[in-house]
Amino acid sequence: MTDHQALAADLVVDGLSVAVDGKEILRGVDLTVPAGEVHALMGPNGSGKSTLAYTLSGHPKYAVTGGTATFGGDDLLALPADARARLGLFLCFQYPTAIPGVTTVNFMRAALRAQGKEMPAREFIRRLNEEMAALRIDESFRARYINDGFSGGEKKRAEILQMAMLRPRLSILDETDSGLDVDALRTVANGVTRLAGPDMSVLVITHYPRILEYLKPDRVHILNQGRVILSGGPELATQIEREGYEPIIGPVAAEAGASRTSLTGVVAEAQA
């Protein structure tokens, strides 16, 4: 890709605070992903990683209460989700949504058209087939309804397929690795590394350093309780693999974070 739009751009998040249903989840996130770099965002369960991903992508449920986020200098927060996607943002969903009755082919064509990246039918099918083969997605998925009845792994591959077709300038991968076996993980990671570079920056959200062995992040950020509390080089991921989050965020917070799902109420109270 040679046109200017295709080149990756800087993502700059500054003091971003976000509330969901009146509850503050992000409390001043600072994060910069320079054009063309791969950054990892790690942190315990419930620390706000998905919230950040959704907010940057423009989910209407996430209310920004402070701070800014720009992409290539454009104010992301002023735009609806579809306009952000047209700027080149792509979110690989942690839990992709099923759209019954809408086939992968029709969906991809609609998305490409919406982004001004329409191509002749023949070329479209050729490229779709190529990308599907690279991701080891069965041909039958062309006519299947998007995410409808897909297994966890199939959903993740389908997300990467969309990314490969849409060629975004910034991909946010929200736990794309979770639930994948070793082979699937390698396939998916290859799908990302193939595109990552000057044309596409990546923000990869993960729990597990394993995917990072493939993606080789330039920087690693640790999110805890709605803030980036530490940033470092790739060695930070290795450290977390060895020692867990505890040495970084303290024992209580690590516990609370890890068991967030079952203790949500209690923790929320404790934090209030």
Added chain:
Amino acid sequence: MTVQAHELSKDYEYGFHDVDISVFRTEKGLSPEVVAAISDHKSEPAWMLKFRLKAYEHYVKRPMPTWGADLSGIDFDDIYYYVKPAGEQSRSWDDVPESIKNTFDRLGIPEAERKFLAGVSAQYDSEVVYHNIREDLEKLGVIFCDCDTGLRDHPEIFRKYFGTVIPPNDNKFAALNSAVWSGGSFVYVPAGVKVEVPLQAYFRINSDNMGQFERTLIIAEEGSSVHYIEGCTAPNYSSDSLHSAVVELIAHKGAKIRYTTIQNWSDNVYNLVTKRAIAHENATVEWVDGNLGSKVTMKYPAIYLMGEGAHGEVLSAAFAGPGQHQDAGAKCIHVAAHTTSNIVSRSISKGTGRTSYRGHIKVYPKAHDVRINVRCDALLLDEESQSDTYPYMDVNSPDVTVGHEASVSKVGEDQIFYLTSRGIDEQEATALIVNGFFEPFVKELPMEYAVELNRLLALSMEGSVG
């Protein structure tokens, strides 16, 4: 008379109307004299006049149905029951009066005929102004004409079946239709003949305060098959029109009839239609019924499974926009053993639109080894949209397998977000979800109609998200 056209609503592109070119119309309102005038104008045999007058009596006697949609807005005295347009019926579009031809041109009918239809019939107000059938089919003995022609030119077959599936006293609107019927289609397929491409009838109301009462009778002899498609539109007038058809299908042993409707009435039309089929031994009848538009629709295509091994399908899709009520459903009556039926209903309500599903399943005591499957799903687009379900089952045989599933859902914020996160705007995202919801229906349509239906849906969706 001058016709006052309502300003075209922007999402109903067929809302245009032509100048009034009727050459004969009965006075407003209904009486035995009006019924007789219609029969006389058509130079019908005495038995038909008698049939009509008897039906008129039933019509007067029967109360208005109050169990379904609100029909209180119909002013029966303010309706023209018969309006004959200019010109004689023709087999060539060139002979159809210019303004009528323009109407059908705008609806794409002659073009569709050239491309993929085996025969076309076009009804304008009360009369069929054009009909044609491919010569090869005609040579095989296939009859495709309007019902008036059927009565005149094929009296034996016609009289043998007419009014046997839906007798005049069946319900108030069947009685009304039986009294004042005009036009519609008469289709006869001889034994063993398979009509591979569809026959299409097109119904257009042009006059305001008009009642259109077409009558359709389709007979498929043993081992034959036919696919009949009807499409309907009308202009937007400030006053209401009434469309009340009767459709009778007879599928003999091993025959197959598929009857597809794409109704797209303007939202001033009361659409009250009785459709019923008889399926004999090993016969298959399929109603594929798409209801867009109209002010009120009440329509419950029925299949009487009379012979062993008969199979029935009712596949319907309804879209109710603001102020509209689509009260639709299906009826499958299992009289014989080893019969199966499958009912799939999908409905969407937008704004103050309301959809109702009314199902009636009956299994007779002697009908063993019967399988029935019912699935109805409703999608609500707004907070104020409504959907309700009235399934009714009367199963008197122990050897019956029934599957029944129903769901009501809303277009999810997460679905919209997922699609918009790929660059698709909210309006198109909603349209995609809506189209996807209708997909099980749309995929049963010939490609040209599938494209058209999706386009119409997109139009009805315009401005629905804010």
